[in-house]
Amino acid sequence: MGDPINVLVVGGGGREHALVWKINQSPLVGKLYCAPGNAGTSELAENVDIGAEDIEKLLDFARANDIGLTVVGPEAALCEGIVDAFATAGLKAFGPDKKAALLEGSKAFMKKILSDANIPTAKYEKLSDPASALKTLEKFNGKVAVKADGLAAGKGVIICQSHAEAAQAIDLMMVKRAFGAAGDSIIIEELLEGEEASMLAFCDGENFIMMPSSQDHKRIGDGDTGPNTGGMGAYSPAPVVTSQIESMVEKEVMGKVMEAMKKDGRPYKGILYAGLMLTDSGPKVLEFNCRFGDPECQPILMRLKSDIVPLLLASVDGNLKSLSAQWSSRSTVCVVMASGGYPGPYEKGKEIYGLKEAAVVENVTIFHAGTTLDNDRVLTSGGRVLGVTASGVTVAEAIDTAYEAVSKISWDNVVFRKDIGHRAVGR
Ligand code: AMP
Ligand code: GLY
Numbered sequence: 001m002g003d004p005i006n007v008l009v010v011g012g013g014g015r016e017h018a019l020v021w022k023i024n025q026s027p028l029v030g031k032l033y034c035a036p037g038n039a040g041t042s043e044l045a046e047n048v049d050i051g052a053e054d055i056e057k058l059l060d061f062a063r064a065n066d067i068g069l070t071v072v073g074p075e076a077a078l079c080e081g082i083v084d085a086f087a088t089a090g091l092k093a094f095g096p097d098k099k100a101a102l103l104e105g106s107k108a109f110m111k112k113i114l115s116d117a118n119i120p121t122a123k124y125e126k127l128s129d130p131a132s133a134l135k136t137l138e139k140f141n142g143k144v145a146v147k148a149d150g151l152a153a154g155k156g157v158i159i160c161q162s163h164a165e166a167a168q169a170i171d172l173m174m175v176k177r178a179f180g181a182a183g184d185s186i187i188i189e190e191l192l193e194g195e196e197a198s199m200l201a202f203c204d205g206e207n208f209i210m211m212p213s214s215q216d217h218k219r220i221g222d223g224d225t226g227p228n229t230g231g232m233g234a235y236s237p238a239p240v241v242t243s244q245i246e247s248m249v250e251k252e253v254m255g256k257v258m259e260a261m262k263k264d265g266r267p268y269k270g271i272l273y274a275g276l277m278l279t280d281s282g283p284k285v286l287e288f289n290c291r292f293g294d295p296e297c298q299p300i301l302m303r304l305k306s307d308i309v310p311l312l313l314a315s316v317d318g319n320l321k322s323l324s325a326q327w328s329s330r331s332t333v334c335v336v337m338a339s340g341g342y343p344g345p346y347e348k349g350k351e352i353y354g355l356k357e358a359a360v361v362e363n364v365t366i367f368h369a370g371t372t373l374d375n376d377r378v379l380t381s382g383g384r385v386l387g388v389t390a391s392g393v394t395v396a397e398a399i400d401t402a403y404e405a406v407s408k409i410s411w412d413n414v415v416f417r418k419d420i421g422h423r424a425v426g427r
Helices: 014-023 055-064 075-080 082-088 098-105 107-116 130-137 165-174 244-262 297-303 308-317 354-358 395-406 422-426
Strands: 005-011 030-035 067-072 124-127 145-150 157-160 186-190 193-203 209-211 220-223 225-229 233-236 269-279 282-287 331-339 364-366 371-374 377-381 384-392 414-416
Touching: 005 014, 005 055, 014 030, 014 308, 014 364, 014 384, 030 055, 055 067, 055 075, 067 082, 067 308, 075 082, 075 098, 082 098, 098 244, 098 269, 098 282, 107 124, 107 186, 107 244, 107 282, 124 130, 130 165, 130 186, 130 308, 157 165, 165 186, 193 244, 193 282, 193 308, 209 244, 220 331, 220 364, 233 297, 233 395, 244 269, 244 282, 269 308, 297 331, 297 364, 297 384, 331 395, 354 364, 354 395, 364 395, 384 395, 395 422
Parallel strands: 005 030, 005 067
Antiparallel strands: 124 186, 145 157, 145 186, 193 209, 193 269, 220 225, 233 331, 269 282, 331 384, 331 414, 364 384, 371 377
């Protein structure tokens, strides 16, 4: 074993707390930092007061602190080229470079890669002016997804049930420019029906290692009602993803994308996240993300038995072929606790009670997202505040355990869904 390496995790959400938690378990790691981190990461790593998108400052910090590996959580810095900047400076950063991150940064690019590589996805058209967009609507039956081409912080997709709704969505994106330049070109695509699931992989530009399936709960309300959020809970595995679907996705989606990206001069490294719709005619790709999902990361990493650091390093170095990953057969469930009002406006600075009582519940880990320390009080500081994550022999057991811990935590105006994992139990 060589000298321990210092690791920097970039980001401050639940995903990054889970990464810090897992990386901290590695015997290969020396000092561990998180920028900017949250109250949870500060218990395991040293928080660094640099924003996740401040590439120059992150680079200076990495140089000054002998960082051997930087792990980037959120997509914005990846799409801005943080990995390129680190590589130019001779530093290792885990994630796709700017050219490869376009798979998430541009939906039009993603759709083109999919259709060129013959990977199943919804029928679509790309448009760059509102008049042709309206005209193109005629080709669809009114039920469409209208999507801003660029990054829109997860808000750039509008599901439309009628021609009128779709026309409104086009107006909002292209005329009113609600998402700024991200909506200057748009995708119109047919609506797919089925259940959603996610499959992620570690990638090294050529080879990849699949992770177990997961499923996210995007809507704020029980029964999948109300507006979309970053994700109110997640679990792994997703029983809807049979082993047959898993191998189909491995071969027909991940394998083909890796090949297509390489052929396009953009070998893909880092986490590749495929958002899938499991339709009657097989899995179809809804989206790619160039990073771990949040909260999917929390239940997935809780199941990873292998040391994550060799996997991260091998992804950067192009050595994944010589590795494998071991996964626990237990089910894991993450229940997100959020500030009342989220995903709309919400208040911050509320004291969180019961964290210690919840932490002693067996098989539970509480990942922090929007939290901050005020002396020894933990205060809310974001929309999604905590991801209470539990494991169990069955998904039902994991759900019960997670909610037992949730019941011990409180703050003024807390909200959470009561039905995380319901689809998995239904199966
Ligand atoms: P995206 O960011 O493209 O994955 O879209 C966000 C969410 O919108 C997805 O997770 C789906 O719930 C929904 N969605 C996107 N595209 C479609 C589609 N073609 N058919 C049905 N639902 C979709
Ligand atoms: N939970 C969905 C995402 O991270 O994009």
